[in-house]
Amino acid sequence: MLEELQRQRVQGGGGTSPLVVTCPNEMVALSAAQGYAQATGKPAAVIIHVDVGTQALAGAIHNVDRGRVPVLIYAGASPFTSRNEMKGARNEWIMWLQDIPDQSAIVRQYMRYTAQINTGRNIVQVVKRALQIATTEPQGPVYLWARREVMEEEIPPALFDSLTMKPAISVSPAALSHFDALAITNALLTSLHPLIITSHLGRNPDAVASLVTLSTLLAIPIFSTCPSTVNVPFSHPYLAGITYITPTTTDSFRDHLRGADVVLVLDSDVPWIPSRCAPKEDGSASVFIIDGGDPLKTSVAMGTWDAGLHRGVELICRADAETAIGQIVELVRENVRGPTAGIVTGGGNGRSFEALSAALSERIMIREKEAYKVHEQWVKRLDEAEAASSAVVQRPEGGISRLHVTVPHLMRTLRDVTSSISSRSLIVSEAISNYGLVWEHAHAEHPGSVLTSGGASLGYALGASVGAILGDRARDGNLNKYDLVTAIVGDGSFMFGVPSSAYWIARRYEAPFLTIILNNGGWKSPKLSMLGVHPQGHGSNALSGEQLSVGFGFQSDSSNISSSGTSSETNRISPNYAQIAVAATDGWAWGKKVSLSHLRSQPEAATPEQILQELRETLSEAARVVLEEKRCAVVDCVLEAL
Template sequence: MIRETDCPAPCELNTLYGSDALAEMLRRLDMPYVALNPGSSFRGLHDSLVNYLGNQDPHILLCLHEEHAVSIAHGWAKITGKPLAVVLHANVGLMHAAMAIYNAWCDRVPMLILGATGPVDAAKRRPWIDWLHTSRDQAAVVRPYIKWDDQPASLAASLSSLMRAMTITTSAPMAPTYVCFDVTVQESAIDTMPTLPDPARHAAPDAPAASAAQIDALVAMLAEAEAPVFLVGRVSRDGTDWVRRVALAEHFAARVITDIKTGAAFPTRHPLHAGAPGFFLSADAAEVLSGADLVVCFDWVDPAGTLSQSTLRDSARVVNVTLEPLLTNGWSMDHQDVVASDLTILTEPDTLVSALCERLRLDSTTQTPRSSPAPHGQEAEAVLSLDALAHVLRAGMVNDAHTLVRLPLGWDGRHCDFTGPLDYLGYDGGAGISSGPGMVVGAALALKGSGRMPVAVLGDGDFIMGATALWTGTHHQVPMLIVVANNRSYFNDEIHQERVARVRDRPVVNKHIGQAIDEPDIDIAGLARAQGVHGLGPVSTVAEFESALAEALTMVRAGKAVVIDARILRGYVKEMAEGMTAEHQG
């Protein structure tokens, strides 16, 4: 249901403008939404979205910060695999959004980002403000972490660039694109609607496929291997791709390792799954990896760093299946350390898995059953910890189909029970704090009406920075549940300070200074209520959290958005604490 305030009054169109053509092009690109925070540099386009298109297809998602607009599009893409349009105001809006764009780049998600600039012709600029909001090369702010950009100087060039940006962002490997429109092009009158590029004739090309020789070589390597291990990273949210991955692993009895940085990729309770998913290797996963004689990396994030966490034998062979080399640049180090491999296949992992299943004639129809967790087993009056929270949350949601949109850095992967590709969406790519709330809203929009409940466990620092993103979700009446694992600290940095203190023989007791978020305490539930969300808590015991969760789930099932302030003890799972504070290499 669209809010009354979002329904424009009827409009008689006597004159067409350049921005009307740009808006029509967005409709032709099948954009359901456009996320934006208003700005004068695209006032022409904004008018066209409202009065030419009637605020339909695409519908405007008003956001309270540019970073939220990008994070919402990021969450949408993680569910759908498709881009949303984002509009950013001039150089200042682009700078606000830069961190979120970097997250989307690192997470390899598609996104159509549109910018705008004050008149390129200096004679047409308004005093003061137009000069502040005009840049010589606006895209330079984000060029190292977008896939392509342009600043076209005419309407025909703008339409062409818009089409090209869409094709490029949806071509694997995916990443955001950016097109900056001159305000003069937007606001100039046009006689007739120009001929628009045909999206059907500009479809994204298929990604490169493995050659027959590469498939033959990999099949032979898998057949010879006695202890193959699959590192399964960035893969699709498609159910058929999921069962193919299971079938391939079962055929070769390959152990499978997954992580929390990327979305659910393989059933975590499957006998072939090794160790618990984590941001770093668990001890069990490291042991399995150390015994491998063949490691196949399926677009795994940081294969070199992961292999270094094991004692992989020198004779073990490594296969790297990824399109990463096509995006690697010299500015960002998100491509991680270089990995030595005996065979590198430039293709998407699921494309290769499909080809292997076809070649081997594997049955890929078996579905993964969900395990039934026992009662959470936590003492009712115990002070809540992140571990206890996880037990209670899993038990409480056992009867609700749900998607875990995000999990915090301290999460213990042993609580992960993933049986399908939409069970978990992964982290945010660039580990930029404040992305969580916006990504939840974007994912919740994509899941609306699907029967799946969007659920996220966010850290308090992430939530506080991004809380106003929730207003967009409540304005559009999107059901979702956020549990804030509130340890009242930027705790990740506390463990760094603890390590430094121990190395330097200084007081560990001081590690909280400059990290603890208290005195005054922040009202998390109050922040939620200020955005139109139902805020519950604070709760600090197992019994209190269990009660709040039951109440929250009832409200979410009824279509409401809910935030629970869960006060937890400070602490990280062992592998996370050790991985985050390990000594710098070299």
């Protein structure tokens, strides 16, 4: 492949087809491909090295699978001849070590399709089939591999010239059956307290408008649970909330679930957690599930999805969300316009259409007022969390009050700094324990303006940010859709992202982005998991993250923190993450840490306003570096320690 690419450069004027982006790390490469595909809606390809390169894809394999992102992965393999029987035979000692019985088994359970390419004569058919499967719901990764002799095979010119380069055709989106569309529409029209839940509907930006239309027609509140993209504009008055179903953020969501008599689940893997909150189990709540690719969640091994989710599930439908909602909207409009034979039946309980229409109008008006009230209360709570008076945390520490920047005010500051380009900005979030706060305070309005991996493997955001920029550039030429791409990561996910490679690519391919590190000093999510099972256990009284073995801090004198965890936060220091980016780019990237100890004057006497002003000035300068100087900028924001 290297020889062929160089032949193209020499004989073709310097360019290559396909365009090659060199990446020093496989997981970063696949994360970049994921970001590319998410930004463009088109698959990207990743080329890796034999079995070891396949393993080095690491958790990014999980992310493209769970995120339903179409990516083609191609891996070489050790030659199968060793005595020069064919061109490309084994000629290096390592080729014996890198040969394994079933290379594709490394990743098969995450793939939509795996295949070995056995000859160059049918390579077009194999690649097209792989892309066809990757881009058909449920979309996802595919894996092809071939040994070196195959790659060296000579193809007759006549055969090569006869190959068609027409793109692979994916399967068209599916619709609801007429019966299912009628049943769901009837349930929504006769419901007193309907509720819509979605997680990933916004992966198709056109579906967002359809969802807003349905919600507006019938005044149905919407919850976005564990989202991977923007499903509903933040300003939509029927958006009741965004939740990751954590113990501290589920009150409103729990109330809506318990009060709902009809729940419509659209493209969601985890609409609720049965052990924490769920619709009523007395039979008074009907649940309808629509998913475009895998409504039964066949990749989840334990139990049956519908029964484990809720006993009131009435229908599970494989249908494209945009298409299905369009069907329901049309039926609703026909019903509102007047009685039509074959349209909604059985919902009037013998009443005339006029009576049914009057009752429906009254219910819609009541729901409308309640939805507006819920939305306004939610926004008010978010505004209060962003106010200067609550933008820091004060807690006793040896008799001294400590001040800390919080995620709500950081997000408010980011919104203010980027307000002039908000419609042309992208947030790539890997905030993990702060996922919910970032989503709520991002105030995302536009489909595709916030992305997550859709999976659970850390290390996605840095590479994905580069990939999104490269995809944006490939789609629009020199006119970029995104003026600013911001990666928001925890300190743990920052290190998982292999920053030395991610920022190297950013400089090499002139793809600058802003990184905000939510630095809470370690892995907070494992601590929260522990407290979820043992809220009053021994771990609840741990003095530090280091004592729990999840902290990243050092003693300020560079000695190791003891297992007793007796060090206070006063002398805790953390790695200088921003300087990793600076070093990886030979000084091209810009970085700064924001914390109480990094204030320019009198940190011991700092006020909340001073800390927030320091944050604002730092984020403003960081955004300027990215927008004007076209360099990466990293802001390491020290939060309250876990």
